[in-house]
Amino acid sequence: MTNPQQEVLLEVKNLHKYYTIKQSYLTKLLTRHKDISVQAVDGINLRVGKKQTIGLVGESGCGKTSLGRTIIRLQDPTQGQIIYDGEDVTKLHGEQLNQYRHKMQMVFQNPYASLNPRKTVRDIVGIPLKNRGVKEPMRREEIVYDLLQKVGLSPRHINLYPHQFSGGQRQRIGIARALAMQPEFIVADEPVSALDVSVQAQIINLLEELQDEFDLTYLFIAHDLSVIFYISDAVAVMYLGKIVEMASTRELFEHPLHPYTQALLSAIPVVDREARRDRMILSGTVPSPINPPPGCRFHTRCFNKRGGCCNEKEPAWREVAPEHWVACHHYTGEAQGE
């Protein structure tokens, strides 16, 4: 999602990530069941411009985290291409992959589980520095002090262990650790969903300040739409392994086109009475990604479906307005006239 003039930092082309569930030899022999694959990420196209924040929303199990992890190559994609700064990084190995990873870091969802409980803050933030090639211990110490200050912790925290911190402070440590590599691109995987409202606002503000200071690009994964609205420049809505709609934040929230986006937007509770939308309540739940429904994956819950096409043909990924992409038959002309 970029303006044509803007430089593209990351491009994802037709990315697939399938997880295989292996059946035992005996089961295969007796029942002729084949291995099952979970289609966590299924054909995703995405463009992220420099210094932008792309919000990725969707319900649990829709593949948001899988996409984030695949992009920074924590997992190998099944199919497709990841192009970072003009270079295809899909097949990188060894030292080259390491170089690439220096530029991309991740902030994890659960601040309680993503920090090693047996290491002090000095180690947690310092070890990435060692990997980056900062050899002298004194220099490392200086940088750690500096980073801690940047994320709003004080230097006296350096000798403490993760359990001595509150959730918000731990998330700050996680952010400092990511920053230690001087990355250009950060995948923030639900960084605030485990935190209380008042602390959540502190972390969001911190992420914004750091973005300005270090010219960072974010892929911000969240299920909370109001957080996404606040922080993102553009938003991609995911449903069952596919991006169903993508547009600039303002455009998406004002003119949602895909029925799923419309339902999602109407489902969030809003404090202001005037800002409330008429609630569309979707029936049923998200189908399993092991055996996704044929055609449009949303047709089982869609209030706007038409027979004969929604449940048979997969909708094309189309640009229906400038920089507003949607995958729905209603906007491709195929569902009209029925």
Added chain:
Amino acid sequence: MLEIENLSMYYDTAKKPVKAIQNVSLKLDQGEILGLVGESGCGKSAMLLTIMRLIPYPGKIKYGQIKLDGENILTKPGREMRRLRGQKISMIFQDPMTTLNPVFKVGEQVRESLRIHEMVASNSSIPFLDGARKRKEMEMVLKLMQEVGIPSEESRYHEFPHQYSGGMQQRALIALALSCRPDLLLADEPTTALDVTIQAQIMALLKQINQERGTGIILVTHDLALAAEFCHRIAVMYAGEIVEMGKTQDVIENPQHPYTDGLLHSIPKITTQKQKLLPIMGTVPDLADLPEGCSFYPRCSQAHDKCLCAVDIVELLEGHQVRCAIYQ
């Protein structure tokens, strides 16, 4: 219907008592929905457990009364209390996956509460072999499951909790809580573990139950927006105390306590105007080591000397109460 007066509940630990609930007074009318809002560790859930008298050891009620229909339930013996739970008050817990028993069929778990509360009288001389009674109970369970929106309830009755999705499990729990037609439903973050679209389904169901049956609901949540949409009245809790309480509209549109105001400014809003989040600095204090005077004082933007003295809750407008030194 429910009246709580000066309730205080402390966990007696070896060092200092953890003051989970301090001096809480509130009232709930028939058919009313009250939202109890606050951050984690502010005593919201402890409040519900106290009303149910299910406080875990070493929690003790220090002062106060809880009156249900004019009767103080704190003095009731255990047997009577067990009868009240389920028939008068019942509770929906936060995490449906851990609340249902994984080794029993969902339908049977709902039926068990009907059996315990003897909702269907037995005519047989050997009550536990009474087939007619069991059939009647099963019918009631199926009707309940239908009411809370569990599709194909006949086959769902015989399924186990792991075969249900999160939203369905929460529906089953609601069916369980409603089985004995209670007057008061305590909902402890019923939608926190669920997705937004499922949350909308469950909240619509609770609203419908409230309107059709006139069941009073106390909704505990950390989501101010959810409470603002759903509740008639809101009570904001901080460090075991109610800091502000009033009609939803008054509290949300005209917050008087700096904490409520801070919370409202911490939530990103979906508007066309440019906004900046103004978070509350610091974190929630340790309940065993509360600051002197107002517990919000160290984080407050409007703190001054008066805050160090004990602060009482005062009624500003009709039904709008605030606990803050500014208004003393």
